Amino acid sequence: MSERDEREERLSALIDGELTEDEARALRDAVESDAALRERLEALEGVDEALRSLEAPSMSSDLYERLEARIARDAGDAETPASSWDWRLPLAAAIAAALLAGWLALPTSDEETTVADRSPELQTTPESEVVPIPTFELPEEDTAVVEVATTDEPVETVEPVQETPPQVAASETPDAEDASDVELAIVFELETLRDFEVIEELDLLEALLALEERDQQPPGSQETS
Amino acid sequence: MRDADPDVQQMLAFCAGDDSAFASLFERWGRPLLHYLQRIVGDAATAEELVQEAFLRVHRARDRYRPDAKFSTWLYRIGTNLALNELRRPRRSRPHDSADEVGDEDRAPLHLVASGPAADRQLDVRRRTSRVEAALEDIPERQRMAIWLSAVEGMSYAEVAVALETTEKSVKSLVHRARVALADRMAKVGEDGIAGTGGSAN
Numbered sequence A: 001m002s003e004r005d006e007r008e009e010r011l012s013a014l015i016d017g018e019l020t021e022d023e024a025r026a027l028r029d030a031v032e033s034d035a036a037l038r039e040r041l042e043a044l045e046g047v048d049e050a051l052r053s054l055e056a057p058s059m060s061s062d063l064y065e066r067l068e069a070r071i072a073r074d075a076g077d078a079e080t081p082a083s084s085w086d087w088r089l090p091l092a093a094a095i096a097a098a099l100l101a102g103w104l105a106l107p108t109s110d111e112e113t114t115v116a117d118r119s120p121e122l123q124t125t126p127e128s129e130v131v132p133i134p135t136f137e138l139p140e141e142d143t144a145v146v147e148v149a150t151t152d153e154p155v156e157t158v159e160p161v162q163e164t165p166p167q168v169a170a171s172e173t174p175d176a177e178d179a180s181d182v183e184l185a186i187v188f189e190l191e192t193l194r195d196f197e198v199i200e201e202l203d204l205l206e207a208l209l210a211l212e213e214r215d216q217q218p219p220g221s222q223e224t225s
Numbered sequence B: 001m002r003d004a005d006p007d008v009q010q011m012l013a014f015c016a017g018d019d020s021a022f023a024s025l026f027e028r029w030g031r032p033l034l035h036y037l038q039r040i041v042g043d044a045a046t047a048e049e050l051v052q053e054a055f056l057r058v059h060r061a062r063d064r065y066r067p068d069a070k071f072s073t074w075l076y077r078i079g080t081n082l083a084l085n086e087l088r089r090p091r092r093s094r095p096h097d098s099a100d101e102v103g104d105e106d107r108a109p110l111h112l113v114a115s116g117p118a119a120d121r122q123l124d125v126r127r128r129t130s131r132v133e134a135a136l137e138d139i140p141e142r143q144r145m146a147i148w149l150s151a152v153e154g155m156s157y158a159e160v161a162v163a164l165e166t167t168e169k170s171v172k173s174l175v176h177r178a179r180v181a182l183a184d185r186m187a188k189v190g191e192d193g194i195a196g197t198g199g200s201a202n
Helices: A003-015 A021-032 A035-053 A063-079 A084-105 A142-150 A179-195 A198-216 B006-015 B019-041 B044-063 B071-088 B105-111 B117-138 B141-152 B157-164 B168-201
Strands: none
Touching: A003 A021, A003 A035, A003 B168, A021 A035, A035 B117, A035 B141, A035 B168, A063 B019, A063 B044, B006 B019, B006 B044, B006 B071, B019 B044, B019 B071, B019 B141, B044 B071, B071 B141, B071 B157, B117 B168, B141 B157, B141 B168, B157 B168
16 A cells, blocks of 8 residues: 555545544644645545435335335234245145156057157156156257247248157147157256246146137147148 | 344344344344435435345344344345345346436535525535445445445444455455545546546636
8 A cells, every 4th residue: 555545545544533542632733734635634524524414215105005014014023834836836736746657557559659669859758857857958959949839829830841759849730739749848947947937837737727728629620631 | 242232232132023023123223224225336226125025134134143243244144145145146237327316526616505505515515425325335345345234234343244244354454445545436436537627718
């Protein structure tokens, strides 16, 4: 620190009343005999004066009432034996798991197939990684498929160039959304349900309800495309 | 010393079941804390939320409060931490980002309805206020906090150190650097303003 900086820091300490009596007296004597030092002290004191002159903001008249309401909510939460997540998440997961298990047990078309049977991309994945939900990892390109399956609007897709069996990503209309899409959507929802917000919980239940409705429709109605 | 702090006594009364003591503490410290937080986060609505949150934490502490410091020092420490958390969030548009809230010296003459020495003095005060507001937004947040607590709230370096969770030596440096930075910015804006006025006159 330069001598000038050190001297200025002492001026600040003088303003703040942080010098001893002897230090303060010596510095005031120096200020008396040094015009530049005096001018600097005045400039620094001017800052404090300007800060103190700033007008305090007005406070909302209902701020204390809002605080009291928050305190009341806080007290209510503390009295609740468990937070909403403590019981809602396991309940939703249990319902989802039961519905999923029930749906998987039903044949969905003339021949019984699995996700891996119908999705060539998943055939390369060991079955142990596909079936148990907790360890299932979506390939990156499947993420878009999940988005297709979970949105109402049709998503533009590019025609596959190579002659390969229809990929999961190739569903072109909502009606053509096949079982593998829905399964992937459910898997995705279960993954997100564990980690994210309540909204996923609701999405999952909606997806499962839609799935049930679809299964209850006459077989011919699903082959419109 | 701390036990002599009337606010600590109020807090202890609140801990003992006197809810009106909590209301008194809010009455005494709500607005100064709001002013401090608004200068730090730059947004009145956010500052009010933080005041609420700070007092909510004071309320929650009623079963475990220990008067280790003056009540105001403790309260400002809570407020400071909340403000720092708020500032660490992804930046939202804040009113002080807009020219409407930043001191605009050009608008000052519009409010001037009188002339003469009193009006000149009023204009000087307004200009200085605008300059210090603009300069305050321009310096680092820790410096802003330190100079505010020291110069406006009148805290000692030791108290500011508690509020900012740092050392007295660091506070001394923060306060000094803030004061110098503000003085230099205010002087520069003043010079620019004079130069600008002269230029436009010609």
